[in-house]
Amino acid sequence: MKSIEFGGPADYRIVVKGRLAETTVERLGDMKIASAEGEKRETVTTLVGHVRDQAELSGILNTLYEMHLSVLTIEVQKK
Numbered sequence: 001m002k003s004i005e006f007g008g009p010a011d012y013r014i015v016v017k018g019r020l021a022e023t024t025v026e027r028l029g030d031m032k033i034a035s036a037e038g039e040k041r042e043t044v045t046t047l048v049g050h051v052r053d054q055a056e057l058s059g060i061l062n063t064l065y066e067m068h069l070s071v072l073t074i075e076v077q078k079k
Contacts, residue, residue, distance in 0.1 A: 012074065
């Protein structure tokens with residue numbers, strides 16, 4: 001198994017099942033948010049943006065967890 005390391009600031013793409021409430025968007029920093037219909041006609045929301053450090057990434061993931069949204073993918077965007 002390949003080890004996973006947080007190598008510092010990076011751009012991330014996070015996809016969750018469901019739609020984000022407008023009131024929580026501000027808790028996600030500068031992430032750009034878009035919702036669309038997924039493969040099985042369910043709503044998926046994609047968050048894309050720059051994450052400064054591991055604490056910020058943890059905060060974003062905790063916010064999604066508190067909203068009871070299932071995280072489908074998390075990807076570091078290659079430049």
